[in-house]
Each structure stands twice: as C-alpha cells, then as structure tokens.
Amino acid sequence: MYVLREAFAAIRRAPVLTALSAAMVALALLVVGLFGLVTFNLQQALARVEERVEVVAYVRDGARRDEVAVAEEALLELDEVRSVRFLSKEDALAAAREEFPEFRDIFGDLAVNPLPASLEIELQTGFRSPEAIARVAGMASLYDFVEEVVYGQDWVNRLYVLRRVGAVATTILGLAFALVAALIIGTAIRIAVFARRDEIQIMRLVGATNGFIRRPFLFEGFLTGIAGGILAIGLTYAAFLVGYRLIFPLEWLPWSWVAGGALAGGLFGVLASTLAIRRHLREV
Amino acid sequence: MERRCCFDTFLRRGISFGSSEPPYSSPLLPASFPVVIKLTKVTKEYPPRGRALDDVSFLVEKGEFAFLTGHSGSGKSTTLRLIHMAERPTAGEVRVGGFSSELISQREIWKLRRRVGFVFQGFRLLPGRTAAENVAFALEVTGTARGEILPRTNRLLTKVGLAAKAGAMATELSGGEQQRVAIARAIANEPLVLLADEPTGNLDERAAGGIMELFLDLNAQGMAVLMATHDLELVRRHPRVRVLEVNEGRLVYDSTGVPGVA
Numbered sequence: 322m323y324v325l326r327e328a329f330a331a332i333r334r335a336p337v338l339t340a341l342s343a344a345m346v347a348l349a350l351l352v353v354g355l356f357g358l359v360t361f362n363l364q365q366a367l368a369r370v371e372e373r374v375e376v377v378a379y380v381r382d383g384a385r386r387d388e389v390a391v392a393e394e395a396l397l398e399l400d401e402v403r404s405v406r407f408l409s410k411e412d413a414l415a416a417a418r419e420e421f422p423e424f425r426d427i428f429g430d431l432a433v434n435p436l437p438a439s440l441e442i443e444l445q446t447g448f449r450s451p452e453a454i455a456r457v458a459g460m461a462s463l464y465d466f467v468e469e470v471v472y473g474q475d476w477v478n479r480l481y482v483l484r485r486v487g488a489v490a491t492t493i494l495g496l497a498f499a500l501v502a503a504l505i506i507g508t509a510i511r512i513a514v515f516a517r518r519d520e521i522q523i524m525r526l527v528g529a530t531n532g533f534i535r536r537p538f539l540f541e542g543f544l545t546g547i548a549g550g551i552l553a554i555g556l557t558y559a560a561f562l563v564g565y566r567l568i569f570p571l572e573w574l575p576w577s578w579v580a581g582g583a584l585a586g587g588l589f590g591v592l593a594s595t596l597a598i599r600r601h602l603r604e605v
Numbered sequence: 606m607e608r609r610c611c612f613d614t615f616l617r618r619g620i621s622f623g624s625s626e627p628p629y630s631s632p633l634l635p636a637s638f639p640v641v642i643k644l645t646k647v648t649k650e651y652p653p654r655g656r657a658l659d660d661v662s663f664l665v666e667k668g669e670f671a672f673l674t675g676h677s678g679s680g681k682s683t684t685l686r687l688i689h690m691a692e693r694p695t696a697g698e699v700r701v702g703g704f705s706s707e708l709i710s711q712r713e714i715w716k717l718r719r720r721v722g723f724v725f726q727g728f729r730l731l732p733g734r735t736a737a738e739n740v741a742f743a744l745e746v747t748g749t750a751r752g753e754i755l756p757r758t759n760r761l762l763t764k765v766g767l768a769a770k771a772g773a774m775a776t777e778l779s780g781g782e783q784q785r786v787a788i789a790r791a792i793a794n795e796p797l798v799l800l801a802d803e804p805t806g807n808l809d810e811r812a813a814g815g816i817m818e819l820f821l822d823l824n825a826q827g828m829a830v831l832m833a834t835h836d837l838e839l840v841r842r843h844p845r846v847r848v849l850e851v852n853e854g855r856l857v858y859d860s861t862g863v864p865g866v867a
Binding site for chain 1: 733743
C-alpha cells in the first residue's frame with residue numbers, strides 16, 4: 322500500500338520529469354518497435370516465398386498408376402513432406418492452358434499431349450533447407466518411373482542464404498537496438514532517481530531499510546517503463562498505419578510481441594531503477 | 606591533556622572547570638547510566654588529504670548533554686558522521702547503543718539509525734511535503750502502524766511547538782520552524798541519542814535560542830544529546846553542559862576532566 326501511494330505521489334509531485342522519462346522510454350522502444358515491424362514483415366514475406374518451394378518429380382509416359390500411387394504413399398511418410406499430389410498428363414495440359422492463355426491455340430492444336438504426368442511434393446514448414454529438399458528430391462528420383470526431379474536448386478540455395486543472412490542481421494541489429502534502448506531507459510530512470518537523491522538520503526537517515534526505500538522506486542520505474550512501452554506501441558502502430566497506406570500492405574505485429582514490448586519496457590524500468598538506486602543507497 | 610586550542614581561554618572563563626558538579630543530566634536518568642556512545646582510539650583518514658580524526662576516544666552516557674566544539678574543519682562533523690555510521694573509522698571502534706562499527710553491516714545500518722536521531726544545519730526536509738508529512742515520513746519508514754502515525758505526528762509537532770503549522774509546506778516555514786520540524790522528525794522514533802550538527806548555524810539568535818531550549822527539554826526528558834557547534838557564545842551560556850573540543854582531528858579537551866575513554 323505504501324509502495325503504491327509513494328510511487329503515485331512521486332509521479333504527482335514531479336509530473337514533468339515522469340512524463341519526460343516515459344517519453345524517453347517510449348522513443349527508445351519505438352526504435353525497437355519499428356525494427357520489429359520491419360523484421361516481422363520481412364519474415365512473413367520470406368515465409369510466403371518459402372511456401373512456394375516444392376519438388377516436382379516428372380513421371381515417364383507409360384508408368385503404371387498403381388506403382389505411382391505406392392510412391393506417393395512412401396513419399397508422404399517422409400518427415401519433410403506435407404503433401405503429394407499426382408498430376409496426370411491431362412491435368413498438366415489443362416493447367417498449362419489455364420496458366421498460359423496466350424498459348425491456348427497451340428495447346429488446342431496438339432495431336433499428342435507432350436506434357437508429362439508429375440508428382441508435386443509440398444514440403445513441411447521447417448524442412449525447406451537445401452539439404453532437406455535435396456533429400457526429398459533424391460528419394461523421389463530413386464523410382465524408375467521418375468524421369469526427372471526439379472526444384473529450382475539455385476533459387477532454393479539463394480533463398481536459404483538470404484534467410485540466414487536475414488536471421489543473423491536481425492539478431493545483431495535487434496540486440497544492438499535493445500541495448501541502445503536499455504541504455505536510454507537506464508539514463509532516463511537514473512535522472513529521475515538522481516532528482517530524488519535527497520529523499521533517499523533522508524530515508525536512510527531516519528532508519529528506512531534498503532528494501533523499504535527501493536520498493537516505491539522500483540514500482541515507479543515499472544510504471545514509467547510500462548507507460549513508455551504503451552506509448553511506444555501507439556507510436557509504432559501510427560507508423561504502421563502510415564506505412565500501410567503510403568508504402569505497401571504491412572502486417573501488424575503479433576500481440577504476443579506487442580505485450581512483450583510493453584512488458585520489456587516495465588522490466589527495463591525496474592532494472593534501471595535497481596541499478597540507479599543501488600548507488601544512492603551506498604552513499605549515506 | 607595538553608591544551609592546544611584558542612578555545613581554552615574562553616572555555617576556562619565561561620565554564621566552571623574543576624567544579625564538583627556532574628555533567629548536565631536528566632532527572633529521569635536511570636541510576637545505572639549506561640553508555641550510549643563510545644569512541645575508542647578512533648582515527649579517520651581521507652587519502653590523500655590526511656587525517657580528519659586522530660586517536661579520538663570519549664563516552665557519552667544515557668541522558669547526557671554534550672557540546673562538541675572546535676573550528677570549522679576540526680573534525681566535529683566527521684565525528685558525528687562516524688557515530689551515525691555514515692562512514693567507518695580507519696582505525697579504532699565506534700559503539701552506539703549495542704552497535705559496533707566493527708560488526709554492523711551496511712545492510713543493518715537502519716537498525717542503528719532508528720536509535721540515533723540526526724539534526725543538520727541545513728534542516729534537510731523534503732521540500733514537496735508539509736511539516737506533518739515530513740514528520741510522518743520518519744514514522745512510516747520505520748513501519749509504525751497507520752492508525753498511530755497521525756496522533757504521534759501531532760504529538761511530536763506539539764512537542765516542538767509547531768502544531769499550528771502542521772499543514773504548512775516545508776518551504777513556507779521559517780528557518781527556526783524548519784529546524785523544529787527536523788527535530789520532531791529526528792525524535793519521532795524515540796532515539797537513544799540525538800546528534801545535531803551545527804543546528805543553530807543557519808538561525809538568528811532568537812530562533813537559535815528557541816532550538817537550544819528545545820534540545821534542553823528533550824534532554825531533560827532523558828534523551829542524550831551530542832551537539833556539534835562552533836558558536837562559543839552558545840557554549841558559554843550553558844555552563845552545565847559538558848564540552849568536548851576537537852582540534853585538528855584530536856580531542857583536546859573534555860570538561861568532565863577525563864579525556865579519553867573512561
């Protein structure tokens with residue numbers, strides 16, 4: 322009760338300082354939020370591209386449907402495989418007509434269907450590395466009736482490199498942004514605590530325990546951090562709306578990320594207060 | 606002990622040395638006179654400045670009133686800070702109540718602080734709070750029950766003659782009034798001893814006189830008081846109060862005639 326009362330009273334007594342601290346926290350977290358927004362949307366874009374990765378095994382003309390069906394089942398049992406779809410020669414031609422309307426006349430005049438039947442193998446999420454794809458392609462090529470297996474090896478390799486570079490870059494930049502945010506939040510809270518160092522000293526002089534002195538400051542740091550976090554969410558959302566309307570359709574962050582951001586603000590606030598007050602507790 | 610200070614002549618004239626009278630003491634004192642403060646061969650060094658205190662020893666007993674005199678920079682404030690254990694001696698031991706500077710940890714300092722009140726020349730009140738809030742603050746800090754805080758605050762402000770100004774902001778009070786609030790805060794938890802560092806230094810003569818009377822009243826009720834001052838007129842006006850004089854970090858004079866540890 323004392324903790325709540327003192328924390329809110331301190332905010333009431335110095336509203337400008339509290340607002341400035343919260344604003345500094347908000348701006349620090351805004352940078353992290355914008356970075357999160359960009360990272361998340363890049364991840365989503367990459368995931369959508371990865372979704373299109375599939376292995377196609379072309380089936381020789383004259384292959385028996387039952388032996389192809391056995392292969393379908395065997396391939397489906399692999400961990401990497403999500404689905405296997407058999408596309409007959411007729412289906413392939415129909416699809417070609419559908420996908421390439423400009424060649425409809427040519428396809429219509431054909432006396433013999435030149436397109437092969439195929440097995441379209443879709444991969445599970447998390448099994449789209451070049452190694453996993455090559456393994457599935459290798460398994461499919463083992464069947465005698467399979468004439469050729471294609472999966473755009475170069476493209477898959479480039480996509481994989483891009484994903485790894487993206488992961489390393491976002492981790493390093495994310496940590497750097499988080500560190501900068503932590504330092505800014507730490508400084509903001511430190512200034513707020515420093516402004517009240519006399520109060521801390523007087524509390525020490527009259528016999529307050531360290532815990533008793535620390536608790537209202539920690540709660541105040543938490544409130545400042547949470548307020549800054551919520552403000553940062555609002556600013557990030559405003560940036561998202563502007564980006565959505567002016568640049569291209571973006572996806573808003575998952576709510577777990579948003580809640581994590583606000584909570585991170587609060588925790589940074591508590592941590593910064595703990596470190597700031599520790600110094601003053603040693604003074605008297 | 607060799608007299609090394611210009612205070613001597615003045616003190617010899619103003620204070621009845623060699624008198625058979627005991628030091629100023631309270632009528633409420635128990636017969637046992639337990640020691641409240643004991644400094645044993647205390648030295649405090651601040652490298653590279655040198656020694657602020659050098660081999661200082663003295664006792665203050667329960668209910669005793671003592672002036673700690675000396676020039677600016679002689680070691681008065683250092684002595685008080687050591688007694689309050691805001692600092693630790695470089696050598697020797699400070700004992701206050703049951704607490705020893707050699708044994709008490711930084712985490713336990715609060716236990717000592719509740720037994721020792723401290724009044725500063727600069728008052729050190731919280732400016733954004735009223736007189737009552739400044740006093741209540743000391744009670745809240747020590748975990749006094751909520752229902753008790755208001756009546757005890759009122760009693761304390763009445764005791765220091767400021768009941769009518771309970772709701773005034775600290776910054777609206779005169780220097781003398783602020784010092785009274787500081788005293789009320791210092792005695793809020795009924796300490797064994799009240800330390801005062803030049804408490805009248807910022808006050809005019811009338812206000813200083815009032816504060817001194819207040820200290821004497823508190824002492825008459827049994828509270829030991831150790832008051833650092835360089836105001837020799839104030840010392841001379843209270844000839845029955847014990848005088849300890851420090852000069853260049855050494856205890857050069859004790860009006861009880863017993864320099865060093867008893």
